[in-house]
Amino acid sequence: MPDIPRLMHLRHKTRRDKPIKIAQIHTTRKFRDMVDIMTTTDIRTRTAPTSDAHDTHTGREARAHRPQLADIAEQTGFSLATVSKVLNGRTDVSEQTRHTINEALRANGYVRRKNSRKPNPTIEIVFESFDTIWALEILRGVIHAAQMEELSVITTESGDRRHPGADWIDGVLRRAPVGVILVFSNLTNKERERLVEYNIPTVILDPSGDPSPENLSIQADNWTGGLIATRHLLSLGHTRIGIITGPMTMMCSRARLDGYSAALAERGLVYDASLVREGDFHTEEGRLQAMSLLADPQARPSAIFVESDLMAMGVYEAARSLGIRIPEDLSVVGFDNIQTAQFMSPPLTTVTQPLEEMGATATRTILDRQHGLQVQPRTILPTTLVVRDSTQRADDADDALPDF
Numbered sequence: 001m002p003d004i005p006r007l008m009h010l011r012h013k014t015r016r017d018k019p020i021k022i023a024q025i026h027t028t029r030k031f032r033d034m035v036d037i038m039t040t041t042d043i044r045t046r047t048a049p050t051s052d053a054h055d056t057h058t059g060r061e062a063r064a065h066r067p068q069l070a071d072i073a074e075q076t077g078f079s080l081a082t083v084s085k086v087l088n089g090r091t092d093v094s095e096q097t098r099h100t101i102n103e104a105l106r107a108n109g110y111v112r113r114k115n116s117r118k119p120n121p122t123i124e125i126v127f128e129s130f131d132t133i134w135a136l137e138i139l140r141g142v143i144h145a146a147q148m149e150e151l152s153v154i155t156t157e158s159g160d161r162r163h164p165g166a167d168w169i170d171g172v173l174r175r176a177p178v179g180v181i182l183v184f185s186n187l188t189n190k191e192r193e194r195l196v197e198y199n200i201p202t203v204i205l206d207p208s209g210d211p212s213p214e215n216l217s218i219q220a221d222n223w224t225g226g227l228i229a230t231r232h233l234l235s236l237g238h239t240r241i242g243i244i245t246g247p248m249t250m251m252c253s254r255a256r257l258d259g260y261s262a263a264l265a266e267r268g269l270v271y272d273a274s275l276v277r278e279g280d281f282h283t284e285e286g287r288l289q290a291m292s293l294l295a296d297p298q299a300r301p302s303a304i305f306v307e308s309d310l311m312a313m314g315v316y317e318a319a320r321s322l323g324i325r326i327p328e329d330l331s332v333v334g335f336d337n338i339q340t341a342q343f344m345s346p347p348l349t350t351v352t353q354p355l356e357e358m359g360a361t362a363t364r365t366i367l368d369r370q371h372g373l374q375v376q377p378r379t380i381l382p383t384t385l386v387v388r389d390s391t392q393r394a395d396d397a398d399d400a401l402p403d404f
Contacts, residue, residue, distance in 0.1 A: 141359025226259025286314025
């Protein structure tokens with residue numbers, strides 16, 4: 001790993017992806033294009049080896065007359081700035097333009113050198129949204145692990161749960177961090193290749209989809225978490241158990257639902273779609289979906305497994321507004337065990353997702369990769385149940401079975 005300058009203090013910077021502003025340097029597109037042209041040093045041309053004085057003279061003459069970037073621009077009909085963008089791997093160029101220029105570069109003997117820029121002493125973590133205590137707990141783990149190497153941490157809000165914003169890739173190449181942690185989102189093959197070229201390793205934390213084998217990823221054991229949450233409610237004699245999931249486009253939501261279904265099947269209970277609601281991991285959506293589940297006193301469940309503590313807060317509010325007592329009338333189990341879960345009234349029974357450990361593990365994985373150490377492509381951390389006061393035995397629980 002290249003030597004990383006040591007910092008006396010950890011700095012934490014938060015920035016928004018559009019427009020990219022880093023180190024308080026503001027540049028116009030025209031200025032960036034000019035800088036690209038002036039700093040295009042990652043190319044060279046092939047010249048055949050020479051064996052005698054005549055060949056050496058001829059080689060020097062050939063090098064003196066080999067095409068320059070301006071010649072490539074003239075041959076292709078594109079501006080010098082556009083040719084430079086293609087050489088520097090910028091994304092704001094159409095595929096057809098990129099193909100045409102690359103063909104001309106290859107025809108004229110241009111090849112890329114491996115990028116050898118020294119990384120800045122930073123770890124960058126990319127969130128879709130940095131507005132919950134869930135994100136803060138992940139960030140805490142990243143910061144603690146980064147402190148061990150005296151690195152700074154940059155947080156970025158960009159894109160959605162599936163992919164960072166379109167401008168992010170150019171920005172991260174300019175910032176040149178030691179590595180990048182992507183929360184939920186994934187990269188295209190093209191983006192991944194560019195980061196590899198610049199020696200910027202990436203780790204996907206809690207991937208929204210099934211990560212490909214070449215991706216490094218860190219996640220919790222979501223299936224087991226759903227299983228043990230539902231088993232706990234079953235052991236208390238509950239048989240009509242509702243569930244509020246996260247977005248079903250996300251792998252973690254589906255895995256927790258599968259664990260819930262498996263626990264029901266163990267007891268010979270049939271999966272009932274009328275007890276399933278889809279949420280979005282946020283408090284207000286938890287309230288809305290709980291109102292839907294609890295509105296009919298004749299059909300409401302006696303317990304709800306909620307796939308995030310933030311949504312469980314919404315369930316508490318829905319129960320309060322309907323005059324339903326927790327846990328006397330309704331048992332509730334959450335997921336995540338964020339810090340506020342223990343201070344809810346009553347304190348929330350929940351599944352611990354080791355968020356801080358996940359952030360720290362992602363950071364250490366990046367550093368190990370930069371040091372050339374062997375790393376495990378996919379790390380799954382265990383989940384555990386924390387029993388507090390939001391669950392109790394069902395009224396008709398005489399024949400309830402003990403905990404698994």
